[in-house]
Amino acid sequence: MKRTNVVKLIINKNTHEKLKELAILTAKCWNEVNWLRTQQFKKGERVDFAKTEKEVYKKYKQVLKVNAQQVARKNAEDWRSFFSLIEEKKEGKLPKWFKPKPPGYWKDKNGKYKLIIVIRNDRYEVDENKRVIYLKDFKLALKFKGKLKWHGKQGRLEIVYDEARRSWYAHIPVEVENTAENKGNLRASVDLGIVNLATVYVEDGSWYIFKGGSVLSQYEYYGKRVSEVQKVLARHGQRRGKSLKLLYDKRRRFLKHALNSMVREIMEELKEKGVSEVVIGYPKEISRNHGNKLTVNFWNYSYVIKRFEDIGEELGIKVVSVNEAYTSKTCSLCGEAHEGGRVRRGLFKCPRMGKVINADLNGAINILHIPESLGSGSGGQLPVRDRGNGLKAQPVVYRWTSGAGWVIPASYEVMRMKAVNHKPMIRPEVTLALQGGEEVRIP
Known part of the structure; x- marks a missing residue:
């Protein structure tokens, strides 16, 4: 390699x-x-x-x-x-x-x-x-x-x-001679985003969240600094300057470091779990759809996917990138597409089954099964099937710190984030969801 x-x-x-x-x-x-x-x-x-x-x-x-x-x-x-x-x-x-x-x-x-x-x-x-x-x-x-x-x-x-x-x-x-061996047989998927930079789902039911808050805050801080310097330069009739170039460079290097560290953490964790294949959702139209300027500027999807591929090659993990169209509105519980399934920020509710699931997790589960539905003529609807061994109720949550990189919070306060056991067609008497930091009942 x-x-x-x-x-x-x-x-x-x-x-x-x-x-x-x-x-x-x-x-x-x-x-x-x-x-x-x-x-x-x-x-x-x-x-x-x-x-x-x-x-x-x-x-x-x-x-x-x-x-x-x-x-x-x-x-x-x-x-x-x-x-x-x-x-x-x-x-x-x-x-x-x-x-x-x-x-x-x-x-x-x-x-x-x-x-x-x-x-x-x-x-x-x-x-x-x-x-x-x-x-x-x-x-x-x-x-x-x-x-x-x-x-x-x-x-x-x-x-x-x-x-x-x-x-x-x-x-x-x-x-470099590649001597990596991987005897694992599990598959995993990655859903990339902004609030949660990456949501990772493994077939054994475990899942991981890499929170984007602190990374995004630092990125926006550099953006504000850039705006301030641009205003100063404009007052002197200039558009470029050394200080401006340095700020752009610092922002680029910071983001590159945070994303590189995240990819490395994900892939090494998956290698330990015995994962041999990772499927990554790629928003094919992201560069064309300029509705969310932050998303377009913040994410360089091609670069991140290349890093997944490089580290995957190093660790002996196959990496596949797929178009993630329909994964956000398709329910991973029943396999059907539902308009308006995202009932509130971070949650997806299945109208058919009445269940609620973390929206990013829902997308990650759907991404895992995209290769199986290609050429099926389903018109963007994913097939109904048992998707994995059922979810572990709590994810492993990572947060970015400027000193230590990606860490699991000692308090684990985010462990209150729940996911339903999502084996298809099992209707619970009640469904738990998170609202304002507390669990509430959804009728």
């Missing part, structure tokens, strides 16, 4: 200028080969990867050496991904509104180059003991901070300049 070590480089002003010069030459090489291929594409011609690569290599080999070839090949990878998306679009695998776009240029509208240096896998060496990366073609020794987490056969090195933090970072990809 492929993994990437990212380390911060420690360089002086002179080395910074050398790296910047190489990065600008790399960007020019990328832009030129990309332009040649774009022209062929616009004319309806076959994009000739070999010919265009040879053309730019001949021009840039004196300054970028063999690495000019790697720039052209990296660009070719993006073009092939673009063509794959076109094919998926034709086959109806992508949303109707989605329009694949060809690779862009490494230069913004203000004429500023994207600073990336591409180095072939055999043209650099990493001395982990001395913490130095040697660039053979440019006679540069770059010191770095930190330790390498992953070890294996090294791939193409990319050195990237982070403008917000004004620092260079080396991205060192390696091919």
Whole structure:
């Protein structure tokens, strides 16, 4: 499996200028080969990867050496991904509104180059003991901070300049041998949201909630800070500034850290329980439906699902992502879709059976069985069946803390959150639900 070590480089002003010069030459090489291929594409011609690569290599080999070839090949990878998306679009695998776009240029509208240096896998060496990366073609020794987490056969090195933090970072990809074994046979599902970042359901009836309150509060705090800085800049006739870039960067890194930690916690817990497959609900139209701006901005579903896949590969757990359409209005108790089933915040009531269930849990249970209903012609209605071994009444609830990450509250006050035993077609005399922190009877 492929993994990437990212380390911060420690360089002086002179080395910074050398790296910047190489990065600008790399960007020019990328832009030129990309332009040649774009022209062929616009004319309806076959994009000739070999010919265009040879053309730019001949021009840039004196300054970028063999690495000019790697720039052209990296660009070719993006073009092939673009063509794959076109094919998926034709086959109806992508949303109707989605329009694949060809690779862009490494230069913004203000004429500023994207600073990336591409180095072939055999043209650099990493001395982990001395913490130095040697660039053979440019006679540069770059010191770095930190330790390498992953070890294996090294791939193409990319050195990237982070403008917000004004620092260079080396991205060192390696091919790691995967020795993970998983003898479990349980399946689990994940419903992603905002109030509850993730609701996880396992076939054995256990379920987990990762509360989003503290993460969302911190995210909104950064949003307010961004607005304040934007107002100050506007008073001086400016739109951009270092402080603004740093705030955006801090918010991005905070959210990335919280979500990464959550995914890791979920997958390791599921591995311990003997789960071999995880089904994740993906809101297919989320980027198109801008009704909830916070949801669109807060969640990068593609990134989170990729993290589930990467960690799943590492732990030997299969990860499947499915379109979660209809899961919020379909009852996991009877398998039928009900408009207005969400009776109050956080609860779903089945009109047919009179039972109440946690709404996010209801969605997670439905997500688990989506693959079984594909191609069934049910028109979005999930099949009626016994969904698992019955629920454990109380979930395991995690909350985010800035110091300790995801933890289970010592007081466990959220344990009052109940779920019905949801074996189908069993009508209880009363149903319990939570209202204002107390249990009440629902007629």
